[in-house]
């Protein structure tokens with residue numbers, strides 16, 4: 001059974017069509033990314049999956065059940081984009097309360113609150129109120145809240161937006177470490193971050209699911225992303241293009257090139273060329289960056 005299944009899912013806000021006939025079937029596994037420009041419909045799709053709003057037409061199910069149904073209690077959790085904590089209650093009080101609402105006893109609820117706070121590295125802050133926490137720490141508490149009861153599916157809407165690199169790194173580590181037992185669907189504008197975390201990337205544009213990209217597809221094997229320290233672009237492109245088994249060489253940014261080839265271990269021939277010419281390279285990565293895959 002699919003983890004998430006959408007059939008012709010459509011949402012209109014008055015005359016505005018925010019989601020247009022989205023068809024989607026996702027299985028449990030590695031984190032899944034949801035990307036798209038501002039206004040593409042990402043939050044609308046999340047809100048439909050959480051059962052916060054109802055579709056205008058079409059159908060959506062999670063584990064075969066409609067969003068918000070009793071059968072999903074404890075199985076599905078979410079971090080909404082604008083999640084906020086109660087400023088008057090300590091972190092411990094709030095998280096214990098949410099655990100009790102999921103059916104934990106008073107004592108177990110406190111243990112569960114400490115467990116999830118430990119996952120986000122904030123046990124020492126458990127007796128503080130949200131007003132004493134930084135924005136990044138508050139976001140980490142909200143993610144801890146989403147992990148109460150070890151749900152099988154967690155929807156994170158822009159979990160690292162506005163966070164400093166250290167806080168963002170804590171969240172990335174957390175997602176990685178919990179991915180064995182929990183499938184995360186993450187909406188974000190940070191393609192570099194998603195590239196590190198996710199296996200599958202869904203691209204929404206203007207309310208339509210226009211692409212579904214796998215980070216590990218076999219075609220990736222035929223691309224290299226080369227970054228040179230310094231180079232004469234025309235000479236470099238001509239030299240690499242002249243090598244056998246090279247299909248195309250395309251300059252992307254100042255010193256970055258995408259090389260398409262049809263030979264395993266072509267890297268050795270490239271390194272030989274660099275050595276003969278005395279050229280310095282910064283990095284040579286297998287595959288193309290997510291940005292390239294989505295927008296080239």
Ligand SMILES: Nc1ncnc2c1ncn2[C@@H]1O[C@H](COP(=O)(O)OP(=O)(O)OP(=O)(O)O)[C@@H](O)[C@H]1O
Nearest residue numbers: 013016017018036037038039040041042043044045
């Ligand atoms: N409550 C609402 N009433 C009317 N229009 C809305 C409402 N919520 C969203 N929209 C519109 O629906 C479209 C999709 O919005 P949505 O917030 O889902 O996009 P998004 O991809 O999450 O954008 P962002 O990346 O900026 O967060 C936008 O055109 C938006 O203006």
